[in-house]
Amino acid sequence: MTYQIRREQLTEYFDQTASKAWAQLTSDEPLTGIRATVRAGRDEMRATILERLPRDLSGKRLLDAGCGTGAFAVAAAERGAQVTAIDVSHNLIEIARARTPDHLEDDIDYRVGDMCDAQLGEFDYVVAMDSLIHYQPKDVVAVLRDFAARCRHSIQFTFAPHTYALATMHFVGRLIPHRRHRAPSIVPIVERRLQESLHSEVARQGWEVGNSKRVTSGFYISQTMELSHR
Numbered sequence: 001m002t003y004q005i006r007r008e009q010l011t012e013y014f015d016q017t018a019s020k021a022w023a024q025l026t027s028d029e030p031l032t033g034i035r036a037t038v039r040a041g042r043d044e045m046r047a048t049i050l051e052r053l054p055r056d057l058s059g060k061r062l063l064d065a066g067c068g069t070g071a072f073a074v075a076a077a078e079r080g081a082q083v084t085a086i087d088v089s090h091n092l093i094e095i096a097r098a099r100t101p102d103h104l105e106d107d108i109d110y111r112v113g114d115m116c117d118a119q120l121g122e123f124d125y126v127v128a129m130d131s132l133i134h135y136q137p138k139d140v141v142a143v144l145r146d147f148a149a150r151c152r153h154s155i156q157f158t159f160a161p162h163t164y165a166l167a168t169m170h171f172v173g174r175l176i177p178h179r180r181h182r183a184p185s186i187v188p189i190v191e192r193r194l195q196e197s198l199h200s201e202v203a204r205q206g207w208e209v210g211n212s213k214r215v216t217s218g219f220y221i222s223q224t225m226e227l228s229h230r
Contacts, residue, residue, distance in 0.1 A: 003139040007088055007114065009184045010134060014089035023095050026069040037218020042130070045215045046072055048224055049127060049156045052211065057081035060124040065115035065147070066131020070096025070108070076127070077107040084120055086111045087131075116143055122150045128157040130222055134184045141197045148202045148227065154210075155227040161214055162188040163221060191223065198227065206230050 014022065025031070031039055049072070054060075058080030064073045067085035069092055077083050087093050090112045097110050111120075115131065126147045132140045140159060147155050195209050210226035 003135060003142070006135055006139070006184060011088040013184060014087075015091050019089065019091035019095070022092060023069060026071060034219050038220045041215055041217030041220025041222065044217060045129060045158060045220075045222055045224060046075065048213055048215060049129060049158075050075055052154070052156055052226060053079070053125060053127075055079060057125075061122070062125045062127065063115070063120065063123045063147075063151075065126060065128040067096060067110070068092050068131075070099055070110070072127060072129055073108050073110075074100055074104060077104045081107070081125075083108045084111065084123070085109065086113055086115050086117075086120065088112070088114070116146045118146075118150070120150075122152065124152045126151045126155045126157075128155070129224075130158050132157055133160040133186050133222065136187055137189050137194060137197065140189065140194070141201055144198060144227065145201045148205050148207050148229075151229070153229055155207075156224060157227075158222045158224045159189045159191075159194065160186045161221065161223040162190040191225075194225070202227065 025035055025039055026042075053076070056079060057076060060081050062076050062081040062083050064076065064083055064085040067073050067087050070085060073083045073085035073096065085093075085096065085108055087096075093110050093112050100108055115128070128143075128147070132143060135143070144155060144157065191212065198209050206229055207227050208230055210228045212223060212225045214221070214223040
C-alpha cells in the first residue's frame with residue numbers, strides 16, 4: 001500500500017469517524033480502562049520527546065508532523081518555538097486551533113495537508129509523534145529522508161516496535177474484511193532493520209541514528225528514535 005493511499009485512509013478515518021473520540025482521548029476529561037492507558041502512554045511519550053529538545057527554542061522553527069489536536073505544538077511554542085503544525089485531518093486541526101491558548105496563536109501555524117510538502121520550508125527541529133505508525137517501513141524511511149533534507153538539527157519520531165502482540169494484531173487485522181469505519185492498521189517495524197535502512201539513506205547527508213526508547217502503557221506501545229545532524 002502506497003504512502004498516498006494510506007494518507008487518504010487516515011484522512012477519511014479521522015474526519016468522518018474518529019475525531020470526536022480523539023478529542024476526548026486528548027482532553028482533560030476523565031477516562032477509564034484502555035483509553036486511560038493510551039492517554040498515559042501518549043503523555044509519557046510527549047514528555048520523552050520534549051526532554052530531547054532544548055529548553056529554550058526561541059527563534060527556532062519546529063515542524064510538528066501529524067500534530068493531531070495540538071498538544072505537542074503548544075508545548076513547543078511555550079518554549080519559544082515558531083511551530084508549523086500539520087495534519088491530514090481538518091477536524092483535528094480545528095480542535096487544535098480551539099485549544100491553543102490565546103498568547104500562542106501567533107506562534108503556531110496550523111495547516112491541513114501533507115507533512116512532506118516541500119513548500120513548508122526548512123526547520124531546525126522536526127517531530128513526528130505517532131504519525132508514522134500506520135505506514136510501511138519503506139514509506140517511513142522515505143518520509144524521514146525527506147525531513148532530513150529540510151532539517152538542521154534533529155528529528156524525533158516514533159514507530160510501532162515489532163513485538164509479538166503487535167505483530168499478531170497486524171496479521172489478524174489483514175485477515176478481517178475491510179470495514180469502512182475501522183482504523184487503519186498499525187504497522188510493526190523491526191528496530192534493527194529500521195536503523196540499517198536509515199543509516200544507508202541519511203548517513204551520507206550527515207545524519208546519525210541516536211537515542212531510542214520504548215514506551216508501554218497498557219494498549220499503548222510506541223518507540224521513539226532520534227536522528228541528529230553531525
